[in-house]
């Protein structure tokens with residue numbers, strides 16, 4: 001496996017660094033000796049098959065799980081993230097794959113959950129105004145912010161969850177499969193949003209199954225496989241099939257690349273997974289040399 | 297769903313929260329009513345069932361016994377409701393975080409025993425005795441919270457253990473004492489038996505309530521308008537305030553035909569209003585609903601979930617202790633059977649009958665008020681019919697079952713209407 005590890009262009013300082021992070025669940029080694037760097041103004045995509053440990057990594061960074069080993073450095077200081085509050089206090093905001101919203105509360109309540117304005121006499125007007133501002137910034141199509149979250153569609157919930165993570169002015173934002181449940185227009189919105197976050201100088205960690213999305217917005221791609229680092233690429237220098245090879249663990253040559261494609265297409269047809277399907281057809285139609293789909 | 301209103305004359309000044317084109321253009325008083333009907337249809341019943349239930353029970357009881365709706369009986373009913381109602385208020389909080397406290401009866405009994413021993417037997421100052429009895433409740437709630445948070449024992453087991461232990465402690469504290477009588481000239485007995493709001497003051501309270509309702513609604517409308525948000529129509533706030541004033545006024549006038557409104561009941565109402573404020577207008581209240589709706593989401597939002605549980609258990613046990621003190625004061629006696637019998641079940645049943653969901657995250661402070669009035673109405677009506685407690689238990693049990701069934705059915709309806 002030829003690993004193309006390149007330092008990010010320029011001498012950007014890492015805002016967040018992981019070294020040798022491991023996490024076991026009983027007998028399952030979910031993560032082993034993981035390293036990861038994120039710089040301010042950089043979008044790092046984490047890709048990997050189901051069960052590769054992506055969500056576990058997210059949960060370690062957001063204070064849901066404690067790592068069993070390894071160090072986390074945030075803004076040049078060694079930190080521990082024992083609980084979600086410490087993550088938020090540090091400036092690490094997370095949009096979880098399961099969104100972590102309260103179905104019985106309305107949109108405003110969910111957006112401001114845990115950091116309501118004026119704790120002893122809630123400033124509902126200010127919270128509602130701010131909610132609309134945020135949602136309009138994200139071009140969210142939500143008819144009313146006073147309805148319970150349970151009555152919103154998947155995409156609308158996703159938007160609420162993303163809006164919530166932006167509320168505390170974080171320095172690093174983690175998106176766990178942010179576009180998986182979204183329609184075409186909303187996916188584009190989220191990707192635009194990710195680019196805007198980068199322009200604002202935030203570090204963004206985006207987990208995705210969708211190679212097109214990754215190539216569209218990410219600067220670097222970190223591949224996880226079976227709980228270990230399995231390659232790290234600059235997006236401009238990698239083809240989808242190289243990424244897929246790293247994800248699936250196939251050796252990187254033309255023949256196995258082709259079988260990987262056929263394999264993928266067969267799996268996609270079996271599972272009906274559009275991400276795999278598009279990844280497979282992307283690489284098939286583009287051949288192996290082009291770098292289409294990189295950010296312009 | 298009513299028909300979509302065609303986009304006639306797009307008003308440029310639509311409030312910023314009503315700009316989505318899919319929103320039905322409902323405005324004014326009729327819009328509010330239509331919204332209410334929609335909510336009920338989709339399973340968001342609120343206090344509607346208990347209000348209907350109350351009307352049915354009162355009609356039936358009045359038909360069976362002419363004396364039921366007499367002013368004197370209603371005055372008495374409210375006095376009888378207060379102590380257990382205050383206990384039920386604590387239960388509402390615990391149910392909102394999807395937990396349960398089965399020990400409120402024992403805790404109320406223990407607190408009344410401590411009061412009796414300190415105040416009567418040992419001659420401690422009455423207010424110090426009251427405060428110590430209340431603090432006993434607070435401490436018990438704190439211990440429950442710690443056991444729940446640190447050991448993860450289900451709350452029904454912890455509080456079942458508490459039910460037995462504190463009953464035992466109450467018997468131990470009162471050992472060899474038989475019944476302790478609270479002196480009739482003590483402020484406690486006066487408060488629970490003889491203190492009634494003077495007629496003129498009761499009308500002042502009515503005006504104050506309606507006035508506050510209007511002022512709050514008006515201020516809210518004004519600040520929302522200033523922020524460019526939609527507002528409830530002023531005429532609606534006006535109509536509601538006048539209705540409130542007239543309704544409360546009639547009730548007050550009728551109760552004043554007899555002895556009027558007891559201060560003890562006023563205390564209960566005041567506690568309900570405080571709890572309502574805490575639940576709806578503070579960060580703590582939001583956390584309570586969030587923990588009841590989705591603990592994991594609450595935890596990840598940085599809410600101190602452990603403190604939410606502990607504070608709710610502490611509030612519940614403290615209110616149980618207050619209820620115990622008031623019940624003892626009303627009887628002017630403390631005995632080994634204080635807090636026993638049906639206190640426990642009535643308090644829990646009241647919270648549920650009032651519309652607090654057993655599944656957590658849904659209910660209001662007013663559930664305690666409405667629920668306990670339902671239970672005490674049944675009890676009072678059947679007593680007037682000279683039926684003994686066997687009937688009371690059976691009827692209350694059926695009403696409780698009905699309330700829980702309604703909770704489950706409306707939850708299912710909410711799920712299918714996406715309002716779970």
Ligand SMILES: Nc1ncnc2c1ncn2[C@@H]1O[C@H](COP(=O)(O)OP(=O)(O)O)[C@@H](O)[C@H]1O
Nearest residue numbers: 025028030048049050051052053054055056057
């Ligand atoms: N709370 C948990 N308890 C036990 N095993 C877990 C837990 N969370 C994740 N795992 C295991 O860790 C591995 C990685 O899971 P996950 O991080 O969710 O993968 P991904 O998000 O990449 O699909 C899987 O084998 C999963 O079964």
Ligand SMILES: [Mg+2]
Nearest residue numbers: 054055056097
């Ligand atoms: Mg995952």
